[in-house]
Amino acid sequence: MEESYDFIVVGAGASGAVLASRLAHTPVAPSVLLAEAGSSNSDAANLSAADRFTVAFAPNSPLNWGYKTVPQNHLSGQEVDYSRGKGLGGSTAINFCGWTVGPKDDYDEWADLVEDERFGWKNVDRVLKRVENLDATIPDTTMRKQLNAKSKEHSNSGNLHLSYGNAWVPDIADIFTAAEQSGHSINADVNNGNPIGMGIGSVCIANGIRATSASAYLSQPPSNLKILPDAPIARILFEGKRAVGVETIDGRRLLARKEVIVSGGALNTPQLLMLSGIGPAEELKKYNIPTVANLPMVGRNLQDHCFSAAGVVLKKDPNAQVSPDSQSPTPMGWFKLPSVTSSPEFQSLPLRTQKHMYKPTIPAVEVATHSPASFFDYEPTETTTHFGAICLIMNPQSRGTVTLRSSNPSDTPLIDPKFLTHPFDRLVLIEGVREIMRILSAPVYASRTVQKLGPQDDSDESIWDSITGNLRSSWHMSGTACMGLNAEEAVVNSSFKVFGLEACRVVDLSVCPFVINAHTQSTAYVLGEIAAEVLAEEYGLGEVRISEKVVQSSKEKL
Numbered sequence: 001m002e003e004s005y006d007f008i009v010v011g012a013g014a015s016g017a018v019l020a021s022r023l024a025h026t027p028v029a030p031s032v033l034l035a036e037a038g039s040s041n042s043d044a045a046n047l048s049a050a051d052r053f054t055v056a057f058a059p060n061s062p063l064n065w066g067y068k069t070v071p072q073n074h075l076s077g078q079e080v081d082y083s084r085g086k087g088l089g090g091s092t093a094i095n096f097c098g099w100t101v102g103p104k105d106d107y108d109e110w111a112d113l114v115e116d117e118r119f120g121w122k123n124v125d126r127v128l129k130r131v132e133n134l135d136a137t138i139p140d141t142t143m144r145k146q147l148n149a150k151s152k153e154h155s156n157s158g159n160l161h162l163s164y165g166n167a168w169v170p171d172i173a174d175i176f177t178a179a180e181q182s183g184h185s186i187n188a189d190v191n192n193g194n195p196i197g198m199g200i201g202s203v204c205i206a207n208g209i210r211a212t213s214a215s216a217y218l219s220q221p222p223s224n225l226k227i228l229p230d231a232p233i234a235r236i237l238f239e240g241k242r243a244v245g246v247e248t249i250d251g252r253r254l255l256a257r258k259e260v261i262v263s264g265g266a267l268n269t270p271q272l273l274m275l276s277g278i279g280p281a282e283e284l285k286k287y288n289i290p291t292v293a294n295l296p297m298v299g300r301n302l303q304d305h306c307f308s309a310a311g312v313v314l315k316k317d318p319n320a321q322v323s324p325d326s327q328s329p330t331p332m333g334w335f336k337l338p339s340v341t342s343s344p345e346f347q348s349l350p351l352r353t354q355k356h357m358y359k360p361t362i363p364a365v366e367v368a369t370h371s372p373a374s375f376f377d378y379e380p381t382e383t384t385t386h387f388g389a390i391c392l393i394m395n396p397q398s399r400g401t402v403t404l405r406s407s408n409p410s411d412t413p414l415i416d417p418k419f420l421t422h423p424f425d426r427l428v429l430i431e432g433v434r435e436i437m438r439i440l441s442a443p444v445y446a447s448r449t450v451q452k453l454g455p456q457d458d459s460d461e462s463i464w465d466s467i468t469g470n471l472r473s474s475w476h477m478s479g480t481a482c483m484g485l486n487a488e489e490a491v492v493n494s495s496f497k498v499f500g501l502e503a504c505r506v507v508d509l510s511v512c513p514f515v516i517n518a519h520t521q522s523t524a525y526v527l528g529e530i531a532a533e534v535l536a537e538e539y540g541l542g543e544v545r546i547s548e549k550v551v552q553s554s555k556e557k558l
Contacts, residue, residue: 002245002253002254002255003033003252003254003255004031004245004254004255004256004257005031005032005033005226005254005255005256005257006030006031006032006256006257006258007020007023007030007031007032007033007256007258007259007260007261007535008032008033008035008245008246008254008255008256008259008260008261009023009032009033009034009035009261009263009507010035010233010246010260010261010262010263010264010272011035011036011037011090011262011263011264011265011268011269011508012034012035012036012087012088012089012090012213012214012218012227012229012263013085013089013090013091013092013213013263013264013265013508013524014090014091014092014213014508014521014524014525014528015263015507015508015509015524015525015527015528015531016034016036016090016213016261016263016264016507016508016528017034017088017089017090017213017214017216017217017218017528018131018213018217018525018528018529018532019261019263019507019528019531019532019535020032020034020217020218020225020227021217021218021221021225022217022528022529022532022533022536022544023532023535023536023541024221024222024224024225025222025544025545026532026536026541026542026543026544026545027541027542027543027545028539028540028541028542029222029224030224030258030539030541031224031226032224032225032226033226033228033254033256034218034225034226034227034228035228035231035233035246035248035254036087036088036227036228036229036230036231037086037230037231037232037233037264037268038062038063038085038086038087038088038229038230039062039086039087039088039229039230040087040088040227040229041062041063041087041088041089041093041214043062056083056085056093056094057083057094061086061094062086062087063085063086063087063093063094064083064084064085064086064094065083065084065085065086065412066083067081067082067083067084067267067412067413067415068080068081068082068415069082069415069416069417069473070414070415070416072417072418072419072471074420074421074468075419075420075467075468075469075471076468076469078469078471080306080417080419080471080472080473081472081473082267082415082417082473082475082477083475084265084267084268084475087229088212088214088218088227088229089212089213089214089215090213090265091265091475091521092204092212092213092214092521093210093212093214095475095519095521096330097203097204097205097210098201098203098329098330098332098519099162099191099201099202099203099204099519099521099522100190100191100195100201100332100518100519100522101124101128101191101193101518101522102195102516102517102518102522102523103193103194103195103334103359103361103362103363103516103517103518104121104125104193104194104361105121105356105359105360105361105362106361106362106514106516106517106518107119107120107121107124107516108120108121109356109359109514110483110512110513110514110516113483113484113513114483114484114485114493114494114513115485115494116494118494118530118533118534119494119530121193123530124526125193127526127529127530128154128155128158128522128526129154129155129157129158130155130158130159130529130546131155131158131159131160131522131525131526131529132154132155132156132158132160132162133155133156133157133158133159133160133161133162134149134154134155134156134158134162134163134202135156135161135162135163135164135206136148136149136150136151136154136156136164136202137163137164138164139164139165139166139167139168140168140172140173142173143168143172143173143176146176146186146188147164147186147188147189147199147200148188148189149188149189149191149192149202150189150192153189153191153192154191157546158546159216159217159546160204160211160213160216160525161204161205161206161211161216162202162203162204162206162211163202163203163205163206164200164202164203164329165203165205165327165328165329166208166327167327167328168328169328169370170317171317171387172328172331174387174444174445175198175331175369175389175439176198176331177442177444178439178440178442178444178445179197179198179333179439179442180198181442181443181444182438182439182442184197184198184333184335184439185197185198186198186199187199187333187334190332190334193361194360194361195334195361195363195517195518196334196335196336196360196361196363197333197334197335198331198332198333198367199331199332199333199334200329200330200331200332201329201330201332201519202329203327203329204521205327208327213525213528228254231248231252232248232249232409232410233246233247233248233249233272233409234246234247234248234249234275234409235247235272235275235276235277235409236260236262236272236273236276236278236504237253237255238276238277238292238501241292241293241500241501241502242501242502242503242504243256243259243260243501243502243503243504244256244260244503245260246260249409249410256503258503258539259503259504259505259535260503260504260505261496261504261505261506261507261531261535262504262505262506262507262508263506263507263508263528264508264510265477265508265509265510266302266402266477266478266479266480266481266508266509266510267402267413267415267477267480268413269480269481269506269508269510270298270299270402270413270480270481270510271299271402271404271409271413272409273295273298273299273481273491273498273506274289274298274299274403274404275289275404275407275409276292277289277290277291277292277293278292278293278295278298278498278501278504279293279294279295279296279298279299280294280295280296280298280299280300281294281296283299283403283404286404287404287406287407288407289407292501293498293499293500293501294500295487295491295498295499295500296488297481297482297484297487297488297489297490297491298480298481298491299401299402299403299480299481300399300401300480301399301479301480301482302399302400302401302402302415302416302417302418302477302478302479302480303396303398303399303400303477303478303479303512303514303515304396304400304417304419304473304474304475304476304477304478304515305366305392305393305394305396305473305474305476305515305517306392306393306396306417306419306420306425306429306471306472306473306474307390307391307392307393307429307471307472307473307474308390308391308429308433308454308466308467308470308471308472309371309375309376309388309389309390309391309433309436309453309454309470310388310389310391310433310436310437310440310452310453310454310455310466311371311375311376311378311386311387311388311389311440311452311453311454312386312387312388312440312445312449312450312451312452312453313378313384313385313386313449313450313451313452313453314384314385314386314387314445314448314449314450315383315384315448315450316382316383316384316385317448328370330368330369330370331368331369331370332366332367332368332369333366333367333368334363334365334366334367334394334517335363335364335365335366335367335435336362336363336364337364337365337428337431337432337435339431339434340364340365340427340428340431341354341357341358341364343427345423345424345426345427346424346427348423348424349397349424353395353397356395357395362394362395362517363394363517364394364395364428364431364432365391365392365393365394365428365429365431365432365435366391366392366394366517367389367390367391367392367432367435367436367439368389368390368392369387369388369389370387370388370389371388371389371390372388373386373388375388375390375470375472376388376453376454377453378453384450386453387440387445388453388454389436389439389440390436390472391429391432391433391435391436392432392474393425393428393429393432394428394517395428395514395517396422396425396428396515397422397424397425398417398418398419398420398421398422398425399418399422400415400416400417400418400419401414401415401416401418402414402415402416402480403416417473417477419471419473420467420471426464429467430460430463430464430467433454433455433463433466433467434458434463437452437454437455437458438458454466454470474519476509476515476519476520477509478509478510478512478514478515478516478520478523479509479510479512479513479514479515480510481498481506481510481511482510482511482512482513483496483511483512483513484513486499487499487500490513491506491510491511492505492506492511495534495538496511496531496534505531505535507527507528507531508524508527509523509524509527511527529544532544
């Protein structure tokens, strides 16, 4: 027997969970089905943040799809880990909880590219306040003068619990000292729209327990929202060009009276679109999939923040005692580097890209510290410890692909991020790792340094040699069903509608025109919130509500 709903949302990650919940809570109360390929994750719901990491990255984890890239032959053949969350909460259930919102200039650029102010910083900042429920207390009393998120720029009434952790590790102040000794400023609040400087982001942790999109938006679903776990979708069903439902891998047909919205993330969304006949015609033809809409950009434009590491071995400080309750957020710095913007690689970029990177809030790199010993060939001793940091490239210019492995929906997609294939990206990562090495040679560390980890000197050759054998993804995959103005250059318009189709939208990080220079889960939440307002307005569902509070639509607010 076929089941019918007003809206079907495919995928219960950050965007899908938000969208389904907000639609269901509108005054008209449409029937909403949220279909998730993975389980309910109920056994993991109350795991501590640390325990969940252990479960999430164990072999054959029930929380992780366990994807890897195709071999990156230009990087020693690495098959880079491309973990994606499985089950309710999606990747918010396995990520490292960091909450950063990115530069205001990124969002204004997005709005300009798609000619829609809903994606500009003014509206995004408003929407973030619907999401954030921030406890702005800085646990380390010695750092409260330097780190201070002003309450007026954030919210403590949104759905998602955020904090700055509990007891901080004792050496956390050293990296801020090192940054200042190296000529960098301290940023009291990297989440106010300008991340430039050394700072610290909040984390999706409250009282030691991880907050996910499932716990924040799906814990008390209304009766008109049906959550269907263990329901991997094989394809979208069409009548002509109109989406009318979905079919699960086990053959169930679930029908949508109004719309089907795909929120599978930047890897699975393009896979599902192609399996449904939406994508590059030549790609579909390989697998005898009838073409419903020839959209050449489906699965193209994959962007991500890859990173590499450097570190030092330090003599242990006998007075430093680490509390077992220590749960510090990771210190993070976003920096502009003159060596990047003065380079021939930068000067050869399109003028629009150059202009964007010159804007005051746009960084060249992100530096995040306290990276694990597993990133290095190092084993701690009784008298030494290590201090490591990673450099993430911002504004990547390499463009990867997500393509089909076969027409079988149970097969994983082929993922080729083509990391560092653009000469600008290679330059940025070399310069960024070099900057880490410079910061780690600051006086606060120099007197205790025993040896270097990673590159052994700061030459291009030494750094590149280290990078080629030690490159990772930050799992910020974006752009594979990108938003734009036409079907030749994009997949969806600024209302999330798939070009050439009716009643079919995409709402997740795949729609980003470019990867936001942040830890992108925040963007995924924002997209779910904006899309809910778009749909509520189009279908006359009434104003989107947060608990008992009515929030004006983005159009009215602007």
